[in-house]
Amino acid sequence: MMMPEVIYRQAFINGQWCDAQDKSTYPVNNPANGEVIAHVSNLGETETLEAIDAARQALPAWQKLTAKQRSQYLQTWYQLIIEQQEPLARLLSLEQGKPLTESRGEILYGASFIEWFAEEGKRTYGETIPSPLPGRRITTIKQPIGVVAAITPWNFPNAMITRKVAPALAAGCTVVLKPAPETPLSALILAALAKKAGIPDGVFNVVTGTDAVAIGRALTQSPVVRKLSFTGSTHVGKLLMAQCASTVKKMSLELGGNAPFIVFDDADLDAAVTGALTAKFRNSGQTCVCANRLLVQDSVYDAFSQKLASAVATLQAGPALEGDFQQGPLINAAAVAKVQSHIDDARQHGAQVLTGGQPYLQDGFFFQPTVLTGVTENMLIANEETFGPVAPLIRFQTEEQAIQLANQTESGLAAYFYSRDIGRIVRVAEALECGMVGINEGAISNESAPFGGIKQSGLGREGSRHGIEDYMEIKYLCFGSLD
Ligand SMILES: NC(=O)c1ccc[n+]([C@@H]2O[C@H](COP(=O)([O-])OP(=O)(O)OC[C@H]3O[C@@H](n4cnc5c(N)ncnc54)[C@H](O)[C@@H]3O)[C@@H](O)[C@H]2O)c1
Ligand SMILES: O=C[C@H](O)CS(=O)(=O)O
Numbered sequence: 001m002m003m004p005e006v007i008y009r010q011a012f013i014n015g016q017w018c019d020a021q022d023k024s025t026y027p028v029n030n031p032a033n034g035e036v037i038a039h040v041s042n043l044g045e046t047e048t049l050e051a052i053d054a055a056r057q058a059l060p061a062w063q064k065l066t067a068k069q070r071s072q073y074l075q076t077w078y079q080l081i082i083e084q085q086e087p088l089a090r091l092l093s094l095e096q097g098k099p100l101t102e103s104r105g106e107i108l109y110g111a112s113f114i115e116w117f118a119e120e121g122k123r124t125y126g127e128t129i130p131s132p133l134p135g136r137r138i139t140t141i142k143q144p145i146g147v148v149a150a151i152t153p154w155n156f157p158n159a160m161i162t163r164k165v166a167p168a169l170a171a172g173c174t175v176v177l178k179p180a181p182e183t184p185l186s187a188l189i190l191a192a193l194a195k196k197a198g199i200p201d202g203v204f205n206v207v208t209g210t211d212a213v214a215i216g217r218a219l220t221q222s223p224v225v226r227k228l229s230f231t232g233s234t235h236v237g238k239l240l241m242a243q244c245a246s247t248v249k250k251m252s253l254e255l256g257g258n259a260p261f262i263v264f265d266d267a268d269l270d271a272a273v274t275g276a277l278t279a280k281f282r283n284s285g286q287t288c289v290c291a292n293r294l295l296v297q298d299s300v301y302d303a304f305s306q307k308l309a310s311a312v313a314t315l316q317a318g319p320a321l322e323g324d325f326q327q328g329p330l331i332n333a334a335a336v337a338k339v340q341s342h343i344d345d346a347r348q349h350g351a352q353v354l355t356g357g358q359p360y361l362q363d364g365f366f367f368q369p370t371v372l373t374g375v376t377e378n379m380l381i382a383n384e385e386t387f388g389p390v391a392p393l394i395r396f397q398t399e400e401q402a403i404q405l406a407n408q409t410e411s412g413l414a415a416y417f418y419s420r421d422i423g424r425i426v427r428v429a430e431a432l433e434c435g436m437v438g439i440n441e442g443a444i445s446n447e448s449a450p451f452g453g454i455k456q457s458g459l460g461r462e463g464s465r466h467g468i469e470d471y472m473e474i475k476y477l478c479f480g481s482l483d
Pocket of ligand 1: 151152153154155156160178179180181212213215216217231232233234236237239253254255256257287288289385387413457458
């Protein structure tokens with residue numbers, strides 16, 4: 001089994017591998033079989049404050065470098081990750097569970113943000129503004145915001161980190177990262193490769209631990225931390241917003257989703273099935289942009305349902321490193337229970353299971369890829385983010401009803417729809433309340449596009465030319481008379 005030469009188990013602060021002060025550790029488990037992969041340092045508030053201080057001390061020298069000098073460090077980091085794609089992918093699949101093909105893709109996706117922002121950092125232009133007043137000259141410059149705290153989720157243990165750390169470092173900021181306790185190994189090996197790339201001590205720090213509240217308290221309460229970038233649930237995002245208020249931190253929030261996937265009567269149904277497999281079942285339904293509700297127009301509902309159920313029934317689930325599977329396990333028992341509760345509620349209110357519907361009786365947290373018909377908008381599964389491999393099909397009659405159903409939740413991250421009528425495409429794309437729309441496409445994420453949501457799905461955008469702006473401040477310079 002090709003794995004990294006070494007699995008890093010200690011936190012990474014000021015360029016050094018370090019234990020918790022009390023030497024405590026916690027187990028990281030393989031969700032495919034429950035086996036312990038490694039015991040990782042279990043840090044708390046005190047050690048987090050040390051990491052913040054390391055980032056503070058490293059900031060002046062890092063931000064003094066030119067953007068091109070920082071870019072060269074990032075390019076070296078990018079190359080080291082690409083060279084290690086296979087071992088990094090295998091480690092990611094081991095701790096998160098996703099199929100190896102998806103992990104390989106995530107390593108490339110995560111690295112693409114480093115490659116992208118290595119260039120974007122050189123384009124953080126200021127401006128010269130014609131003065132309305134005589135004797136004055138008006139300019140602006142862009143400056144790094146300073147020490148950044150990043151908190152990331154378990155579902156993309158590599159890419160959610162680089163989508164924050166790459167623009168932050170490119171802008172001249174330094175970072176303290178708290179990865180998800182379920183998947184710290186991918187974060188730690190990214191730190192090891194950053195060190196190997198020569199990124200100076202204290203610029204990128206990783207604090208591992210299970211006490212998210214204590215670590216988060218240190219990150220949100222410290223006045224040294226000028227920005228918090230969070231990816232995770234809407235519930236936690238709201239808590240962190242409140243905690244950051246006392247120090248008026250700049251925030252980026254990438255939160256929960258509840259994406260509608262609309263199939264109109266003029267859709268290419270085979271293309272819609274292909275798109276639904278990607279948008280619904282990628283990472284076993286554990287992505288923030290997963291289709292959470294499939295809205296299908298009445299006249300094509302039965303045909304689409306059968307086509308989708310037939311395709312879903314062919315998806316094979318299993319341990320990523322033991323075969324070529326298309327579905328991995330869910331992250332833990334609670335995730336399995338939530339999926340089961342959504343299915344049970346739907347069935348109690350009249351929905352039918354076309355395929356799947358049960359956990360796999362295996363050591364790990366596997367759940368059968370599932371298609372439900374007869375789902376209505378008042379069921380739990382239509383209103384909560386399921387975060388699992390279940391496609392609930394809701395029937396609609398008119399375009400107006402589809403848009404009303406699509407927009408009825410508090411989320412506004414992604415949406416998808418299939419239609420070949422250009423007038424309908426423009427109307428629906430403009431009417432959907434979300435940050436990102438897939439039109440006849442189920443795979444929308446890449447480094448060059450602005451990723452993010454509206455309503456209670458978050459603040460700001462990651463990736464694209466916009467992604468670096470959230471790590472910069474605009475300073476206005478007013479020059480008095482130089483004549
Ligand atoms: N919008 C996006 O880009 C995006 C991407 C991935 C996941 N998500 C969302 O994240 C959720 C799933 O991920 P999750 O289960 O890891 O989310 P989560 O909110 O439970 O945890 C996310 C991170 O926050 C930390 N955390 C939890 N409670 C905290 C607290 N009180 N203080 C400080 N940190 C705390 C966790 O340890 C983890 O590192 C889903 O809702 C999904 O939609 C959104
Ligand atoms: O789960 C959230 C990720 O942002 C998904 S994606 O890979 O960026 O689409």
